[in-house]
Amino acid sequence: MNQQNNELSLDGTHVVNHELGTNLHWMHGIEEYLDYTAHPDTKTYHNLKRAIMYGNIWHIKDLLASEIHRGHTDLTDEFLNIILAHYIGYEHINHRKVLQYVAHCIDSNYIKKISSWSIKWQHRANLNEHFSRGQMKSKCWMVAELSEIYQDEYLGTVAHYGGWYATVAQNIFEKFRVKNYYNLEVDPECIEISDDFNYEQTVGWKFKSTVQDVSNIVWKDNNSFDIKIKNLANNMVTTNVKPDLIINTSCEHMNEDWFNNIPTGTVVCLQTNDYFENEQHSNCCRDLADVIAKYPMNEIYYSGEIDTQLYNRFMLIGEK
Numbered sequence: 001m002n003q004q005n006n007e008l009s010l011d012g013t014h015v016v017n018h019e020l021g022t023n024l025h026w027m028h029g030i031e032e033y034l035d036y037t038a039h040p041d042t043k044t045y046h047n048l049k050r051a052i053m054y055g056n057i058w059h060i061k062d063l064l065a066s067e068i069h070r071g072h073t074d075l076t077d078e079f080l081n082i083i084l085a086h087y088i089g090y091e092h093i094n095h096r097k098v099l100q101y102v103a104h105c106i107d108s109n110y111i112k113k114i115s116s117w118s119i120k121w122q123h124r125a126n127l128n129e130h131f132s133r134g135q136m137k138s139k140c141w142m143v144a145e146l147s148e149i150y151q152d153e154y155l156g157t158v159a160h161y162g163g164w165y166a167t168v169a170q171n172i173f174e175k176f177r178v179k180n181y182y183n184l185e186v187d188p189e190c191i192e193i194s195d196d197f198n199y200e201q202t203v204g205w206k207f208k209s210t211v212q213d214v215s216n217i218v219w220k221d222n223n224s225f226d227i228k229i230k231n232l233a234n235n236m237v238t239t240n241v242k243p244d245l246i247i248n249t250s251c252e253h254m255n256e257d258w259f260n261n262i263p264t265g266t267v268v269c270l271q272t273n274d275y276f277e278n279e280q281h282s283n284c285c286r287d288l289a290d291v292i293a294k295y296p297m298n299e300i301y302y303s304g305e306i307d308t309q310l311y312n313r314f315m316l317i318g319e320k
């Protein structure tokens, strides 16, 4: 993160860095997650976000008081630099350091996981897009609606099409019993990143990512398909997948071949949006009626939309 936009006051000291807030955009998404899950430390996080992103002096005062209360630790100097970053021109602030601070203030295993994962991936993973407000709100919404449908909390085998870094898998493991969770991603860069986030479940391949264009899946008569997974010895092993649930939260990034190919009777949870302006989106929908027409289900269990501020997100859960 650069400091070029730190303005200098007349006496040469640094004043507010307006870029900091933009560079730490992922902080909005974490807030969304804490709000949605009614986390007990939500108020602390609101303080923290306003101090770090916007340099709000009253929130900074609260954080300094909390550090006095915590007492001196090996990380105190680092934490003070983060809290005061807007004013002292802290050269070394980055995603990892802020996440480490957040993980120390907010008692959440999910945030601790993001923090430890970011040590390795902060430069290769796009945290600002992945943990944006819209992405986080959409994922929380999906988990909540799936909970309404799967009252017995058993999902069986999940195939997540275009699952990206598949961080939502952790929220799903937390809420449901899952037999296997496969992240089928066309982008090889995502494989290691998502496996590392879900490393506890990669043991025994309860969670596994693999390179797969989901438009080209070849279904067998028994409603299963084969994928190739790289094992620890770097050999590609053929694995048969018979999904009980297909999740696709990336419909706006691909045509409908993936949906047309899946067998009748398969349960699908899909999300798409009306964010036509985003150049990465090749297949948006105008509204919910458009979604229902484009992805016809035999039975719809849930259909709905949410406003994510930047765009509307649509979700359809049902049996094809």
Ligand SMILES: C[S@@+](CC[C@H](N)C(=O)[O-])C[C@H]1O[C@@H](n2cnc3c(N)ncnc32)[C@H](O)[C@@H]1O
Binding pocket: 135, 161, 162, 163, 164, 165, 184, 185, 186, 187, 190, 212, 213, 214, 215, 249, 250, 253, 254
């Ligand atoms: C930017 S991301 C995900 C956005 C989405 N809103 C979400 O949260 O999951 C879109 C992902 O879809 C993946 N993708 C696009 N087309 C695909 C395909 N045909 N097969 C598998 N993955 C695909 C991309 O590689 C990318 O990781």
